Amino acid sequence: METGRTTRIVLYAYGVLAICFLYLPLVSVGFASVSQARYLSFPIRRYTIEWYGEALDSHTVSSLLTTSFTIAVIVTVISLVVGFFGALAFARYQWRYRNLFQKFILLPIFFPQAVLGLALLIWFNSVGIIPSWKTAIVAHLVWISPITTLIIAIRAYAFDASLEEAARDMGASTWTVLKEVTFPLLLPGVVAAGLFAFLLSWGNFPLSLFTTGVDSTLPEWLYAKMVSGYSPLVPTLGMLSVLASLAILFAAFLVLILAKSFKQARGTE
């Protein structure tokens, strides 16, 4: 279909506006992080990267990054395992309480996170667990596992069950079927779910606020600093956090590309 002139102009305008709306705030944080002035005002008189140097040297910052990263990695791994098998139960197998399961598993996504965090904190206290970054992992999992389950389940719905049966018919054991057929076919869903899990955990504030106890994640620290004593270290760390997310995305992208070209190389040997 030919796109009319007016339609095209509207589309361009929409695209530009959407991008400005999404990215201008981020750009201003970027500027704030390289401005020498204590508060951001345009035009910036003097640029500096001293805050980045300071951030990278700082002991607090490295411990913040370590905590956030550790939580995100563990949450990603566990939520992927839970999500993978959850998705099979969700989408692939017929069983008696499947309908009920499908509704209950998705419920935590719809709880306000602050309430979920509070509820978990109360629960940890009542069973005598002292909150720390480890309890934050549990909190993140409660919210993120349903999301990974859902993402992988979408992939599993499109899955032709006869593929597994065929593999079995040709002599494959349950484990071999999983390894040779089910997992490779669900892999794109698993990668997408893994990215989501990592980024949602990395950037999570409300759940962490309630459940990390004395430990602190990056978003928590940013908030605390904003409230108590702002310094340009805040936008700097914010930018660092965004850059780390981008790096993860880029790495995942790279892995997919490499896997593909490796496959092709093997296919044409």
Added chain:
Amino acid sequence: MAAEPVLRLKNIVKKFGAFVALHGINLDIRDGEFLTIVGPSGSGKTTLIRLLVGMDSPSEGEIWLNNSRIDKVPANKRPTCMVFQSLALFPHRTVGQNIEFPLKIRGVGAAERTARARELLELLRLPPHYQEKRITECSGGEKQRVALARALAFDPEILFFDEPLSALDYRLRKTLEKELKDLHARTGKTFVYITHSLEEAMVMSDRIAIMREGKLEQLADADGIYTRPVSRFVAEFMGEVNLFDVEGTAQGGLHGRGVEVHVNGQMEDIGISLGQGERGTLMVRPEFVRILESSGTSDFIVRGILRAEYALGSRIQYEVEAADGSRLSVEKLREDRYQGAIGDELVLGWDLDSTHLIRED
């Protein structure tokens, strides 16, 4: 062929909850034969084949492969293999990797696997470079051949097929039917093939089993099924047919509504006779019905009016309305076509030896 059957089904029953999908199937499958199981959709063909390959287990009954009972053996431990209706080719693998899959599972080395895959590609008339082709790049007919090659790589005792050609267009289906029959001859394996298409069954099979509502209705070669069906259902399922309700007379003859019977005496000799008051169905295929001169005679005669004419390619089909309102169909080769017009009064006749009597309880 008095050999021991390769596969023996004893009173197989399959229930899904309260629904009985198979009602006590007894069947012997001969070594090396091409057996086709035909039936309308929903008659239980897929259910039966799934029991035979081990994807499901029977509620009652026994399955014996060569002298060992296998109904409790899981699919991955049975020496049988099935080509699915969906073909079930692995989309994340190349053609070669698909064909090699059963060998890989068995732990065959890479070099031997590749060599075997190449042989199979050749057997199925696919070019060798297809080994590296992606499944998604293959046409319907090529996928069909890859699925066959993969099943043959498994080297099963019996190869099962669940309507593998049903998604293809007519021309390709015809070609592949013949190739499949040819492949059967070349490999010497036992093929058990499911279809809802009578034509497919007739072209390929040594024997045909007709299924209806979870029961085996008849088992015979194509000719037997076509000319001597055991029920109205089989007669109608196997193509156009003219059926008449008849009853035995006191004189040992037949009396039927709308059909004049001009034979007496000899009927008993060829089994077309009923005791007095006994009911049956008289069957004649449309190609055996002649259009007679008004004075002509024949063993059976029906009078009616020509209502319609359909061209079937090499043949012409005529629809005739009999005096009692029932419809008959008559088929002629194109070169013998009837020269009259729609609305003509016709006398139709056929002989005893092209007539079959169906006795149903």
